[in-house]
Amino acid sequence: xxxxxxxxxxxxxxxxxxxxxxxxxxxxxxxxxxxxxxxxxxxxxxxxxxxxxxxxxxxxxxxxxxxxxxxxxxxxxxxxxxxxxxxxxxxxxxxxxxxxxxxxxxxxxxxxxxxxxxxxxxxxxxxxxxxxxxxxxxxxxxxxxxxxxxxxxxxxxxxxxxxxxxxxxxxxxxxxxxxxxxxxxxxxxxxxxxxxxxxxxxxxxxxxxxxxxxxxxxxxxxxxxxxxxxxxxxxxxxxxxxxxxxxxxxxxxxxxxxxxxxxxxxxxxxxxxxxxxxxxxxxxxxxxxxxxxxxxxxxxxxxxxxxxxxxxxxxxxxxxxxxxxxxxxxxxxxxxxxxxxxxxxxxxxxxxxxxxxxxxxxxxxxxxxxxxxxxxxxxxxxxxxxxxxxxxxxxxxxxxxxxxxxxxxxxxxxxx
Amino acid sequence: xxxxxxxxxxxxxxxxxxxxxxxxxxxxxxxxxxxxxxxxxxxxxxxxxxxxxxxxxxxxxxxxxxxxxxxxxxxxxxxxxxxxxxxxxxxxxxxxxxxxxxxxxxxxxxxxxxxxxxxxxxxxxxxxxxxxxxxxxxxxxxxxxxxxxxxxxxxxxxxxxxxxxxxxxxxxxxxxxxxxxxxxxxxxxxxxxxxxxxxxxxxxxxxxxxxxxxxxxxxxxxxxxxxxxxxxxxxxxxxxxxxxxxxxxxxxxxxxxxxxxxxxxxxxxxxxxxxxxxxxxxxxxxxxxxxxxxxxxxxxxxxxxxxxxxxxxxxxxxxxxxxxxxxxx
Ligand code: SF4
Ligand code: SF4
Numbered sequence: 001x002x003x004x005x006x007x008x009x010x011x012x013x014x015x016x017x018x019x020x021x022x023x024x025x026x027x028x029x030x031x032x033x034x035x036x037x038x039x040x041x042x043x044x045x046x047x048x049x050x051x052x053x054x055x056x057x058x059x060x061x062x063x064x065x066x067x068x069x070x071x072x073x074x075x076x077x078x079x080x081x082x083x084x085x086x087x088x089x090x091x092x093x094x095x096x097x098x099x100x101x102x103x104x105x106x107x108x109x110x111x112x113x114x115x116x117x118x119x120x121x122x123x124x125x126x127x128x129x130x131x132x133x134x135x136x137x138x139x140x141x142x143x144x145x146x147x148x149x150x151x152x153x154x155x156x157x158x159x160x161x162x163x164x165x166x167x168x169x170x171x172x173x174x175x176x177x178x179x180x181x182x183x184x185x186x187x188x189x190x191x192x193x194x195x196x197x198x199x200x201x202x203x204x205x206x207x208x209x210x211x212x213x214x215x216x217x218x219x220x221x222x223x224x225x226x227x228x229x230x231x232x233x234x235x236x237x238x239x240x241x242x243x244x245x246x247x248x249x250x251x252x253x254x255x256x257x258x259x260x261x262x263x264x265x266x267x268x269x270x271x272x273x274x275x276x277x278x279x280x281x282x283x284x285x286x287x288x289x290x291x292x293x294x295x296x297x298x299x300x301x302x303x304x305x306x307x308x309x310x311x312x313x314x315x316x317x318x319x320x321x322x323x324x325x326x327x328x329x330x331x332x333x334x335x336x337x338x339x340x341x342x343x344x345x346x347x348x349x350x351x352x353x354x355x356x357x358x359x360x361x362x363x364x365x366x367x368x369x370x371x372x373x374x375x376x377x378x379x380x381x382x383x384x385x386x387x388x389x390x391x392x393x394x395x396x397x398x399x400x401x402x403x404x405x406x407x408x409x410x411x412x413x414x415x416x
Numbered sequence: 417x418x419x420x421x422x423x424x425x426x427x428x429x430x431x432x433x434x435x436x437x438x439x440x441x442x443x444x445x446x447x448x449x450x451x452x453x454x455x456x457x458x459x460x461x462x463x464x465x466x467x468x469x470x471x472x473x474x475x476x477x478x479x480x481x482x483x484x485x486x487x488x489x490x491x492x493x494x495x496x497x498x499x500x501x502x503x504x505x506x507x508x509x510x511x512x513x514x515x516x517x518x519x520x521x522x523x524x525x526x527x528x529x530x531x532x533x534x535x536x537x538x539x540x541x542x543x544x545x546x547x548x549x550x551x552x553x554x555x556x557x558x559x560x561x562x563x564x565x566x567x568x569x570x571x572x573x574x575x576x577x578x579x580x581x582x583x584x585x586x587x588x589x590x591x592x593x594x595x596x597x598x599x600x601x602x603x604x605x606x607x608x609x610x611x612x613x614x615x616x617x618x619x620x621x622x623x624x625x626x627x628x629x630x631x632x633x634x635x636x637x638x639x640x641x642x643x644x645x646x647x648x649x650x651x652x653x654x655x656x657x658x659x660x661x662x663x664x665x666x667x668x669x670x671x672x673x674x675x676x677x678x679x680x681x682x683x684x685x686x687x688x689x690x691x692x693x694x695x696x697x698x699x700x701x702x703x704x705x706x707x708x709x710x711x712x713x714x715x716x717x718x719x720x721x722x723x724x725x726x727x728x729x730x731x732x733x734x735x736x737x738x739x740x741x742x743x744x745x
Contacts, residue, residue: 003432003624143430215731225731300423311424327429335431339492342436342534345680349627353730356680356722376729384428391434392534398426 003350003389004209004307006182007143010264014154015275018290020062020080024281025073027320028052031117034071041069045076046085048257056119057110060085061259061279073318076281087255094165094252099128102169109251111258112321115214115241120248126231127170127238134175134238136163136200136245137217141180141209142305144266145325148242149183150275151262155246156189158253162245164199165252170238174199178217181206209307210383214239216352228378243324261319265291267328269298278319285315287326299331306333307384338393347386347396353379357386361399369406377403436533440493442623446616447500447670453612454605458508461564462605468512470499472519480528494533498522501541501670504606505663505708506548507557509570514554518544538715539677542667542708549705557602576602583658583700586647593653596660607666617669626673629682633689634668634696635659641697664696667707677715684721688714 028035035054039045045060051074052058060076063083068075088108097105107121115137116123127134138159140148152159167175177194179187181204194200203221205211215226218237226235247258261280266273271292278287284301288294302309303319306327319326347357355376363371377400386396455462477495481488489495499519506515522544530536548554557576564570583589591601599609607613620626642655659665672678672692679688691714692707699706 005432219730228731298422300425300429302427302429306430307428309427309429311422311427311429313421313424315420315422329429333430335433335435337435337437337491339436339489340532340534342439342494343676343680344439345675348680348727349682354727355729356726375726379729379731382427387426388428388430389432389434391432391436391439393431393435395426397428401426 003346004141004143004385008146008266010144010266010273010275011146011149013146013150013273013275015150015262015277018276018278018287020078020279021282021286022078022080023067023075024062024078024279025075025283025316025318026051026058026061026281027073027318028054028058029072030056030112030320030322033119037069037074039066039069039074041066046083048087048259049085051076055122056112057108057257058280059110059257059259061281073281090252090255094168097168099124099169099171102165103128105251106169106248109247109257110321111244111247111251113240113244114322114324115239115244117322120244123233123238123240123244124166124169126233129171130233130236131170131172131238132236133222134163134167134170134172134240135214135217135221136166136175136177137212137214137239137241138177138179138183138186139205139212139217140183141211142307142325144327145264145305147262147264147275147324149180149186150264151246152186152242153189156193158249159242159245160194160200161253162247162249163240165248166238166240166245167199172238174201176201176203176221178203178205178211178221180204180208180211210352210381210385212241213352213381213383215381216383258321261321261323263287263319263323264325265328266325267298267302267330268332269294269296269328269330271295280321281318283316283318284312284326284328287319288315288328294328296330296332298328299334300329302327302329307388308382335393341390341392341394344391346389346391350385350389352383352385353381355379355400357396357400358394360403361394361396364399364403364406369403369410372403373407373410377407380404436492436494439625440497442620442625443497443670444493444500446619447504447606449612449616450504450599450606450609450666451500453599453609454504454508457560457600457608458558458605459562459564460566461508461570464512464566465506465508465510465515465605466500466503469503469506469515469519470496472516473499473502473523476520476523477528480524486532489533492533495523498527498540500606502544504666504670505541505545505604506554507603508564508605509556509558511553511569512567514548514551518548521547534676536676537719538712539671539674541674542671542711542715545708546712549708555705559602560600583647583654583661586654588650588653588657589661593656593660596657601661603661604663604666607663610660610665613665613669620669620673626669627682627685629685630672630678630689630692631668633686634672634693635665637690637693638664638696639693641694645697645701647701658697658700662700662705662707664707667711668692671708672711672714677718679718679721679725681722681725681727684718684725687721687725688718691717 033055035052035058037052043066047063049060062078064077064079103121111120113120113123301312360375360377380400384397473495522540526540526543527536642658695710696706
């Protein structure tokens with residue numbers, strides 16, 4: 001079984017709404033995609049009004065005034081009136097809509113596909129007509145995070161409904177729902193809801209983290225090794241997560257765009273960990289306040305899971321469309337001692353991509369990029385397990401990232 | 417107000433709690449029962465052998481690091497583990513200067529000159545033990561419950577050879593198999609009790625510190641060899657006596673699984689263990705106490721084994737990709 005210790009105190013907590021923050025700084029970029037503001041500083045905006053359009057659309061999560069605008073953030077002062085912009089009415093039923101129209105709907109609703117790390121419309125148009133298999137990814141193996149699990153448990157109909165819309169958009173008639181073994185409540189619920197449905201088959205995943213990684217998931221579900229650097233959709237697979245399904249369903253049925261985040265607020269620095277629904281742009285420090293405030297000085301605040309999340313450098317940084325968790329960790333989680341690599345081979349044993357991380361790290365530090373490539377540095381999915389298990393406290397994952405970049409740059413040198 | 421910046425780092429943001437020191441500590445814990453048993457049957461002298469060996473290893477590591485201005489690495493406990501493992505292989509009656517000299521050799525020449533922890537090619541304890549075999553005083557075993565002086569040199573009278581020396585002539589030694597198994601027999605201070613060694617090994621396996629592949633492959637291949645090429649008509653009994661004698665169990669569990677000198681991939685570990693077993697039998701039939709030498713020979717091949725059994729990285733070789741399955745309708 002997995003070596004990762006689970007530390008999920010929030011698995012039994014349903015999602016709660018927290019009081020809206022008075023100021024939000026809504027991010028306008030995400031994973032290299034940008035949106036350009038269509039409002040000006042000082043404008044009044046309504047809830048659900050578009051404030052930036054580009055690769056994807058950002059809607060205002062509250063009503064209020066735009067205080068400041070930059071390339072990266074739109075700062076909105078909340079007026080707490082909740083005046084809602086007019087929503088685009090829909091005349092057709094889902095069955096009548098074509099794939100393009102559904103794509104358009106996804107785009108207009110500003111839905112983000114966390115699995116593909118791209119706007120959902122892009123992910124769908126890649127998949128439409130090309131994929132033969134859709135996998136609905138309900139796996140969630142990282143410590144601290146339970147947002148996808150709770151989202152499914154609380155809104156199973158919406159998630160399944162969204163999955164059906166996605167299947168329609170991709171032109172696929174059957175989908176596999178992949179769900180972790182530890183989420184037996186969810187498995188039971190899924191069996192009740194769609195055990196006999198011809199649309200879905202349920203696949204219980206026993207391997208633990210990083211099953212949620214799409215390439216790994218395809219391997220576990222079908223035994224197919226996807227090619228490095230090639231889009232999964234071109235290899236016949238469309239993988240979507242719970243958030244996408246849920247957002248697509250609400251966009252289609254309630255007509256509301258995606259402006260909220262479903263995040264788990266966890267960590268040893270806050271007194272009451274919770275699953276909360278927060279508008280995009282809420283700062284991490286505000287989330288901490290809503291969860292009982294700090295009981296310890298936070299050492300790191302992580303947006304995302306403790307394994308592959310990003311450490312925030314400032315507690316005022318906001319949550320974005322793809323946030324799944326905000327984890328507040330004290331320095332009790334810092335491993336303070338380290339030695340030279342003792343060749344314990346744990347990184348080899350636990351690497352999900354069958355690599356030899358220590359050998360690649362070593363080759364990279366000696367500048368042997370060719371050797372890194374030979375050893376398969378490109379296959380690394382940056383799951384973080386090798387650093388996690390290393391008793392010598394070597395930052396193997398980081399070295400793998402550098403080695404991977406070095407291999408990539410050697411093939412397509414970036415000109416600055 | 418000045419904003420307080422937080423710490424950032426590359427993910428992952430949490431670590432497993434095992435450290436180099438805790439792993440070495442676990443190895444020590446696994447060895448303690450055998451040593452206590454050794455002290456019980458061979459007397460207090462056992463403790464002085466262990467103390468001399470550990471001190472000599474730790475002091476040579478500390479001095480080496482001081483002299484070469486390297487970071488002090490005594491704290492990771494690996495020198496202590498080397499010292500204890502080395503001591504375990506000696507008989508209780510060994511003159512105390514032998515563990516002292518072997519300890520210095522193990523740490524300075526076998527470990528540190530190759531670059532320290534994780535970089536050595538030979539198992540320090542095994543190499544030092546093979547060196548110690550060159551001194552005739554090493555291989556003098558005392559009978560269980562014989563009174564030995566704590567520190568002074570033991571007089572050679574009354575000392576016997578190990579069970580293994582009977583076995584190589586094809587004679588079954590006059591000790592029952594049960595006594596051999598629980599350790600009421602002649603042998604190294606930490607290697608006599610196979611029962612406690614296996615218990616220690618299981619502890620390490622449960623704590624995920626060693627994998628069972630090397631010890632199992634080692635023992636099974638040795639057993640198969642003894643079975644296929646017996647020197648005695650009572651084949652099974654002869655085989656079991658061989659397996660239980662002469663530090664074979666100890667070496668397979670605690671020495672062959674040493675991290676830096678054993679290979680890393682699953683397949684290569686099996687080959688490595690099997691190789692150790694076969695060479696051990698070969699050497700024993702030639703008349704040497706073969707386990708430690710066999711281990712050193714296989715140590716040399718660890719890097720090569722790793723290279724030829726390199727796991728194929730995920731998604732790298734395209735031709736072996738299965739075709740995308742069609743969804744079952
Ligand atoms: S991050 Fe480490 S464990 Fe994960 S795929 Fe890359 S090398 Fe393997
Ligand atoms: S886990 Fe760390 S110490 Fe162990 S082999 Fe990998 S890099 Fe070396």
